Amino acid sequence: MEKDQRKTIQSAAAKLFVQKGFHATTMRQIGKAAGVSSSMISYYFKSKELLLLSIFELSIHELETIKSHLADSSCAEMLQLHYMIDFYTEKVMTDDTTTYLMLQEQLLRSIEGSTKLLDKINEQQFALFQNIVNTGIQKGAFSKNVNTRMIFYTLIGTIRYIIIEHKGLWLRHNLPIYQEHFRKAVTDANAFLKSLLVQMLLPDPQLNL
Numbered sequence: 697m698e699k700d701q702r703k704t705i706q707s708a709a710a711k712l713f714v715q716k717g718f719h720a721t722t723m724r725q726i727g728k729a730a731g732v733s734s735s736m737i738s739y740y741f742k743s744k745e746l747l748l749l750s751i752f753e754l755s756i757h758e759l760e761t762i763k764s765h766l767a768d769s770s771c772a773e774m775l776q777l778h779y780m781i782d783f784y785t786e787k788v789m790t791d792d793t794t795t796y797l798m799l800q801e802q803l804l805r806s807i808e809g810s811t812k813l814l815d816k817i818n819e820q821q822f823a824l825f826q827n828i829v830n831t832g833i834q835k836g837a838f839s840k841n842v843n844t845r846m847i848f849y850t851l852i853g854t855i856r857y858i859i860i861e862h863k864g865l866w867l868r869h870n871l872p873i874y875q876e877h878f879r880k881a882v883t884d885a886n887a888f889l890k891s892l893l894v895q896m897l898l899p900d901p902q903l904n905l
Contacts, residue, residue, distance in 0.1 A: 773832035
């Protein structure tokens with residue numbers, strides 16, 4: 697019950713933060729949207745700032761889901777990276793607000809504690825990506841001469857651009873045409889990023905001639 701109520705509050709707050717802006721949104725408005733009292737929100741999250749950080753922390757739990765799946769998987773490293781791309785593009789496709797809200801805060805850094813938390817999330821995502829790539833290199837499946845961090849930035853940057861350019865329009869205006877453009881952009885990005893990984897990570901056969 698408590699867990700469900702927390703999720704309801706987080707979901708309502710995230711949507712309002714995107715629509716109205718973090719500072720313009722009140723605890724009373726969040727409570728009304730979530731169907732709870734302002735005091736109940738304070739009981740769970742103490743403050744509006746901590747409520748926002750709790751929304752971002754959900755990404756850490758999602759990362760643990762990815763790690764758990766990969767730990768139980770015996771598939772090749774390239775397929776593991778493809779799974780990560782599938783996971784995040786699906787998240788971008790289905791998550792109404794959280795990823796967009798995180799990008800806003802990464803640009804604004806408007807509340808205390810957000811910089812440290814968002815940097816932690818980014819580094820944990822990169823560490824998992826780097827570990828998979830390094831394992832592939834050790835096995836000889838990937839080229840040794842790769843810049844893992846720049847590849848990671850390319851993947852994340854492409855997804856973030858789509859969120860800002862396409863999902864931002866959809867969330868702000870809620871028109872079917874923007875939703876259509878957004879979904880096509882995510883689908884195209886999924887295929888493009890997987891193809892890009894193959895080109896950037898697999899050894900060049902000509903170098904072995």
